[in-house]
Amino acid sequence: MHFTVLGAGAMGLRYGVLLQEAGNQVDFVETWTPNLEKIHQQGGVYVSRDHQNRHLVPVTVVTPEDYHGDPDVWVVFTKQMQLADFLSRTAHAFNDHQYVLTCMNGMGHVEKLLNYFQPEKLLAGTALVATVLNGPGDVDFIGARGAGTMNLANYTEQPDDMTHKIVTELKKCQFNPNLTTNFRGTLLAKVVFNSVVNTLCTLFEITMGEFAAYPGADDLSRQLIDEAYDVCERDGVTMLNTREEELASVNYVSQVANPLHYPSMYQDMSHNRPTEVDYINGYLVRLGQKYHYDAKTHAFLTHLVHLAETTRQAAASSTSTVTQKQAEA
């Protein structure tokens, strides 16, 4: 099959490189110039697994404007706030027979994708796998091959032949895909998970294992899970897990699967980039407001993340002003 990956960052590279290794034709489309330039200059991307075996994998990557292929499936892995720009710049290459698959965190992407793709060709899901971009053209797949899992569902909740073909290719890559027929329940399970783990680990600059080792972690998780479930249930979503199962999943992924991982939100915060919090905790707050439900803890955490972003960005820009003045003196 022919896959084109929109976003050659951490997760885009993980999916694209493994789909390519499984025998598919894979192209990448990227808007981040340093990444494009580095990959062109190196003749590919450096791939490691758990910081080991760093090796060069040849990949084809171009800007949206230079892309004129016609893939069977688009695989979309941008940050939520980058997606609208990616889509409008690549729109000339989209058509009605193409499928689109995304496992981005947060909510907001589905509506944007539906502006370009047929509802019956949209598959979305979640990826319980950690990946780190060390820098342009250099990616680290965290966790042993086949250790992670993913869930996916058709927007229409009606799998067709192509859905099964896509699942077969994902299986070959050992992504362990679980196909469900509950679209919103599948996506929101990960939003709830990320609203606890990504947000708290980011605020306290700790790994998932350090969070789970805190004796009060279950109390913190329960409060956020309860509020999130109160919101989702008001919206009529059939959640995949019970509240207790969701807590068990937070603990399993944090203690066993990825104890040493700093979630992707931390990776953004620590590099003074904006985070996806408005699409995770912020999404739950806005959804609650539709039903006059005040998701107070999620609102508070959303503010705390923005406060930390603002503080860090102000500190970074004052350091760069001082450095510039020293250079000029």
Ligand SMILES: NC(=O)C1=CN([C@@H]2O[C@H](COP(=O)(O)OP(=O)(O)OC[C@H]3O[C@@H](n4cnc5c(N)ncnc54)[C@H](OP(=O)(O)O)[C@@H]3O)[C@@H](O)[C@H]2O)C=CC1
């Ligand atoms: N990483 C993970 O483990 C997981 C991520 N996801 C989700 O997948 C989607 C894609 O995320 P992900 O693949 O992590 O993100 P990316 O690796 O694609 O993010 C890279 C973006 O960050 C910015 N950036 C700038 N400088 C650097 C640098 N030195 N190193 C890395 N990035 C830099 C660039 O954007 P700019 O120039 O605009 O700053 C770049 O486009 C998101 O929705 C995410 O939540 C889901 C599961 C796991």
Ligand SMILES: CC(C)(CO)C(=O)C(=O)O
């Ligand atoms: C790897 C995982 C599951 C950890 O929360 C993730 O989604 C992230 O880092 O954003």
